[in-house]
Amino acid sequence: MSDHQQMTKTTPKDFIAATLGGLFAPGLTIFMIVMLFLGIQYKMGETDPAPLADKAVRERVQPFGVSLAVDPNVVKVEFTGEQVYNEVCAGCHASGALGSPKFKENADWGKRIGQGYETLLSHAIKGFNKMPARGGDPDLTDMEVARGVVYMTNAAGANFQAMLKKEVEPTAAELANGQSVYAENCASCHNTGMTGAQKLTDAQAWIPLIKEGKDYLYNAAINGSFGGPAKGGNLKLSDADTKLAVDYMVAQAKSAIDATSKAKAK
Numbered sequence: 001m002s003d004h005q006q007m008t009k010t011t012p013k014d015f016i017a018a019t020l021g022g023l024f025a026p027g028l029t030i031f032m033i034v035m036l037f038l039g040i041q042y043k044m045g046e047t048d049p050a051p052l053a054d055k056a057v058r059e060r061v062q063p064f065g066v067s068l069a070v071d072p073n074v075v076k077v078e079f080t081g082e083q084v085y086n087e088v089c090a091g092c093h094a095s096g097a098l099g100s101p102k103f104k105e106n107a108d109w110g111k112r113i114g115q116g117y118e119t120l121l122s123h124a125i126k127g128f129n130k131m132p133a134r135g136g137d138p139d140l141t142d143m144e145v146a147r148g149v150v151y152m153t154n155a156a157g158a159n160f161q162a163m164l165k166k167e168v169e170p171t172a173a174e175l176a177n178g179q180s181v182y183a184e185n186c187a188s189c190h191n192t193g194m195t196g197a198q199k200l201t202d203a204q205a206w207i208p209l210i211k212e213g214k215d216y217l218y219n220a221a222i223n224g225s226f227g228g229p230a231k232g233g234n235l236k237l238s239d240a241d242t243k244l245a246v247d248y249m250v251a252q253a254k255s256a257i258d259a260t261s262k263a264k265a266k
């Protein structure tokens, strides 16, 4: 029966523990509430939500190499063909309003496509009868209008995708000039990858950028992109020189891409 005795017997040690517990439990609760409150206060002071949101946006756009502008007055956002269509062209072409060729209606487009890409593009940029210049949105760049044209005509049986890729290759002299503009204004970030700039040797970073086309890259370099300063921060640089630097960068990036794919092929 020693077990039973053990259970009921209150030792002086138990007694002290119980008394202390009883005394301190309310104190402990108050202490925890105070700590919780302080913790909330501390957190509110510590985390400024703005830079976090900014960081989140950067991380989301990073893999695509696409520039998302927070303030449309600071950076011009380049639309894709689908976006151009949805934002501007669909206003008429979705329904065939004003006698416009209807989206995905091959019969409406057949003859027009037969005129060839250059004519279609020129009509879309300059306007044609009731078709307003740039679909009525003067802010669209030539490349954006071209993407819109390709998006609509391809949906009606054309195959003009390749036209968007048609780019004039820079001459050796242009590349040499571009290299010196680059060395002076761009290398500080793009050689090292500082501040998140795409390193010229980083094939993975440049593949999607090159796909966007030179006009897109020129625009990003001249007007700035998310994190990339306009003209590399030297606003005295002319547009033409900035473009030469981009030409040089793209040429370098292309050889990095070639080298990587050759290495993979081996």
Ligand code: HEC
Pocket: 084, 085, 088, 089, 090, 091, 092, 093, 097, 098, 099, 100, 101, 112, 115, 119, 120, 121, 123, 124, 128, 129, 130, 131, 132, 134, 135, 136, 140, 145, 148, 149
């Ligand atoms: C306000 C209405 C309207 C909007 C917006 C509009 N279009 Fe049109 N579009 C027309 C009309 C009307 C025609 C037919 C013109 C004709 O053949 O007389 C047309 C024809 C065209 C053609 C065929 C031209 C040809 O030579 O046959 C192309 C290409 C075109 N539009 C592209 C675009 C693009 C790209 C956009 C958006 C950026 C756009 N349109 C926005 C009304 C519009």
Ligand code: HEC
Pocket: 062, 065, 066, 067, 181, 182, 185, 186, 187, 188, 189, 190, 194, 195, 196, 197, 198, 209, 217, 218, 220, 221, 225, 226, 227, 228, 229, 231, 232, 233, 237, 242, 245, 246
């Ligand atoms: C202070 C650092 C810095 C300098 C100097 C700089 N860049 Fe950049 N650049 C960046 C960063 C950061 C990005 C990445 C932006 C992003 O993630 O979209 C970038 C991106 C680019 C892109 C890709 C566009 C895109 O959408 O990402 C091009 C093209 C470019 N820079 C051209 C230039 C040229 C040309 C110069 C020199 C005239 C230059 N940069 C100088 C930081 C710099």
